[in-house]
Structures are given as structure tokens and as C-alpha cells.
Amino acid sequence: MITLGLRTLFAKEVRRFLRVPGQTLLSPLVTTTLYLAVFGWSLGGRLRDVDGIPYAHFIVPGLVALGVVSNSYLNTASSLFVMKIQGTIVDLLVAPLSYGEILAGFLGAAALRGLLVGGLTWVAGGLAGGFDLAHPIFTLAVLLLVALVFAALGLMTAIWATSFEQVNFFPTFIITPLTFLGGVFYSAHMVPSVLRRFTLANPVFYMVDAVRFGILGRAEAHPVSGLAVLAVLAALTVGGAWALLRSGYKLRG
Amino acid sequence: MNDVVVSVRGLVKRYGEVEALGGVDLDVRRGEIFGLLGPNGAGKTTLIGIVAGMVRATAGSVTVLGKDVVRDYRETRRAVGLVPQEINFDPFFTVEESLHIQAGYFGVRLSEERLTEILSALDLAAKRTAMTRSLSGGMKRRLLIGKALVHEPKVLFLDEPTAGVDVELRQALWRYVRTLRDRGTTVVLTTHYIEEAEELADRIGLIDKGRLLLVEDKAALVARHQGMRLQDIYVSLVSRREPAGGAA
Numbered sequence: 251m252i253t254l255g256l257r258t259l260f261a262k263e264v265r266r267f268l269r270v271p272g273q274t275l276l277s278p279l280v281t282t283t284l285y286l287a288v289f290g291w292s293l294g295g296r297l298r299d300v301d302g303i304p305y306a307h308f309i310v311p312g313l314v315a316l317g318v319v320s321n322s323y324l325n326t327a328s329s330l331f332v333m334k335i336q337g338t339i340v341d342l343l344v345a346p347l348s349y350g351e352i353l354a355g356f357l358g359a360a361a362l363r364g365l366l367v368g369g370l371t372w373v374a375g376g377l378a379g380g381f382d383l384a385h386p387i388f389t390l391a392v393l394l395l396v397a398l399v400f401a402a403l404g405l406m407t408a409i410w411a412t413s414f415e416q417v418n419f420f421p422t423f424i425i426t427p428l429t430f431l432g433g434v435f436y437s438a439h440m441v442p443s444v445l446r447r448f449t450l451a452n453p454v455f456y457m458v459d460a461v462r463f464g465i466l467g468r469a470e471a472h473p474v475s476g477l478a479v480l481a482v483l484a485a486l487t488v489g490g491a492w493a494l495l496r497s498g499y500k501l502r503g
Numbered sequence: 504m505n506d507v508v509v510s511v512r513g514l515v516k517r518y519g520e521v522e523a524l525g526g527v528d529l530d531v532r533r534g535e536i537f538g539l540l541g542p543n544g545a546g547k548t549t550l551i552g553i554v555a556g557m558v559r560a561t562a563g564s565v566t567v568l569g570k571d572v573v574r575d576y577r578e579t580r581r582a583v584g585l586v587p588q589e590i591n592f593d594p595f596f597t598v599e600e601s602l603h604i605q606a607g608y609f610g611v612r613l614s615e616e617r618l619t620e621i622l623s624a625l626d627l628a629a630k631r632t633a634m635t636r637s638l639s640g641g642m643k644r645r646l647l648i649g650k651a652l653v654h655e656p657k658v659l660f661l662d663e664p665t666a667g668v669d670v671e672l673r674q675a676l677w678r679y680v681r682t683l684r685d686r687g688t689t690v691v692l693t694t695h696y697i698e699e700a701e702e703l704a705d706r707i708g709l710i711d712k713g714r715l716l717l718v719e720d721k722a723a724l725v726a727r728h729q730g731m732r733l734q735d736i737y738v739s740l741v742s743r744r745e746p747a748g749g750a751a
Binding site: 337 | 516518549552555556557558559576577578580581583585587589590591592593594595596604605607608609610611612650
């Protein structure tokens, strides 16, 4: 049941990121547009195509996934961590909200921000090279699962972290390397065997590949494998975040 | 028993090796101002944190209006309002928005009438649309009280509400606490200012090192100690638990 408490937390979290759109929506769009300009339109002319797909089109799904990953993570991580630092977490802890409501409020708003950035990235890519969207429902389902996975990771990080450095550790040392080495800018068939093996063992590759199937209609792995990886990761991360909230770890003394 | 709104039994809280509460028993009666008096680190904030749901007890039980604060947390939290000791504010929102959000967390739609009443009572009407970051320290503290009152709690916990505030604001807050009590709200006030407990409380509990030393009507307490001031009674009781030369 969607209670007033859940709606309030969701709306508050959405308003929070909409109050600073330059930081939360436009900044990632600028970064993505630069990737498109450099890798897609400049270097892309030399790479021509990947498996018959123009390179400027090939990288768009990966950049969409990258936007969703980064922004869904950052929304929960920064919001909850700042609440802890400012002391406003008290407002939530004394309220009669269930753990499920708190989780749904944070994850819902983070997923919305991730999907907005992903959507804007897709529009930017489309304006430059033409719009592709082979399987809209599949794409939306995959991106929603990606957003939930990383929003839940952001929430867990914020609960655990005691400094901004710890909040930034995960995106800097884990998310960014896995994303860049997860086939955003290349096909697994294009790279040396060592990197290919790493890529195929990287769960982010299956997320990017599933988004690529949804947008371009072409994938290296079977699209169902991407969806399956995502469903398992979403269950693990959302379940983990719920369990951490319920345990009271670093929140309820 | 119907007069008891908060019942604490055998409450223990340990942080690793440190015992913050060592088996506290306490009843707070309906409609009173209960002053929980003790030095810094005595366990006051931990005790009210457990009642309000911010802190988990190691052992013991707490009920609010007969409901267990762990098992029936939704009911008990709706009955409790907490004004925390530390000032906090969300810089993204206005005074009005902050009050609406806090009411929403409690499942309450804040009516215009109730909003106006809270803002007027706390002298924040002129700051209704101001961003919270622009408020003075005193205004932020009053906003915290407003947030604790949006859902019309039966029991209001004020954790060191006048710590670091000027004399004028302290007097205004005391007047407002009495008004709330007169309207039927039970108030539990933690303080280490003896004059605050002396001025406001109907009953007083003295707590030190996680143990409740006494609970008594203020007037009876002072009378029993042959007209001594509360400050002297307090120093006398706390110093019995200190080694020679220890500060209260």
C-alpha cells in the first residue's frame, strides 16, 4: 500500500534533487555529451562501426546505462549520508514509517533521477545521430532494475559511511572501473583476450549489453542473461538494503 | 494505571563495554511536566531516544499508552513527539515545507489552520516561506519544536531544549511548554539546568551514570529536604555517587 508517509518521503527526495538541477541532471548530461562528442563523433569516424552498427550509435546505450548507474547511486548515497551528517535523519527515525516505506521512498526517487538522466542521454544521442529504441518496454525494465541495484548500493554505502571519502570510495574504485570495463565503449569481441575475459566476468557488461539490446536490438550475450543477472542483483541489493535498515546498523544506536 | 502514559521497566543500554542505562524503571503520568535532571552523559538522551524509537535497548521494555515501543512502534511513535538536543535543518526546504514533510512522515495532512497555529505559537509566521538555512539559531530551535508538534503528540519529549539559548528565548519556550501541558500534552523535559527543572517540572527524576537516583513530586522533594533549593538537593544526591572531589 502506498501510504502518505511513503509518498511524502518520495516527493521530498524528488524535490531535493530537482532543487539543484544543474548538479543532479544537467551536469551528468554535459559529461555524457562530451563522451558522445569525443568517442562517438570524433573518434567514431575512425572506428566506423561495431558489428554493423555505427559507433556513434553503438555507445549510446552504454552511456545511458552509465547515467542511470551513477545517478541512482549518487542520489541515495548523498541524500541519506547528508541526513546523517546534518542530523535530519532523526526526523525519519522517530516517524512511524516501516523499513519498507523508507526503502521504497529512497529507491523510488533515486530510480526516477537515474531514469531522467538516462532519458536525457538517450535524447542527446538521438539528436546527434538518430533515435533508436528497438524494444521500449524491455529497455525500461532493464534500466529500472539497473537503477534499483545501484540505488540500493548507494543506500547501503550511506548507512555504512562515516565520511564523504567513504561515500566516494565505491563509485571511484568499483562502479567507474566496472562500468568503463563493462563494454560501454567497446564490444567484447574487439578487445584482447585478457580484457575480453574480464569483460565477460563483469556483471555490468550484462547490464550494458541488455540496454544495448533494448535500444539497438543487438546484443553480444543473450538478452535474457542480462535480465537474469539484473534480477538476481536487484533482489540481493534491495534485500540487503532492507536488512541493513531493519538491523538499525549505524542508524539506531 | 490509566494515568501512566510512559512506562519504563528494567531498561538497560550498553554501548560495547559502556553502560549508558543500568536498569531504569520509570512511570510518566498523564498531563504532567516531568523533568529528567542529570549531568552530561547521565543517560537522559539515551532514555528518551529509546522511548522515541531512535535507539534500541539492550534489555528491558518501554510502553507508551500501553503499547510496546518495539512491537507496536507505529502506534507509539504517533503518540510521541521529540525535540532533539542538536539543532538540525534541511537546507533545501522552507519552514512551511519542513512542517508539511514532517507531518507527512506521520501520515498526517497538515491543515492550513493547524500550520498557522503552530507558526504563530512559535513566532515563526513571518518566516513561513523562508529557507530553513536563513533562520537564526533560536528560530531553528523553535522550528524543531514545531516539527515535533505537527502530529499532535500525546507525549512531547524535549531534550535539553534551552541548551545554549538566550534568556528571552528560554522564557518564551518555558511559557509555551506550560501552555502545552495546560492543553493536556504530557511533557518530558531533560535538562542539566536545575533552574529549568525547578521552574517547570511537576515531578522530577534525578539520573546519573545511567541510574535513576530518585523520582518525586518537586514540591514534596523540596519539602522533604527542609526547604533546600533543588540545586542543593541535586548536588547532595549526585555527589554521594562521586569519588571525593568529583564534579557533578
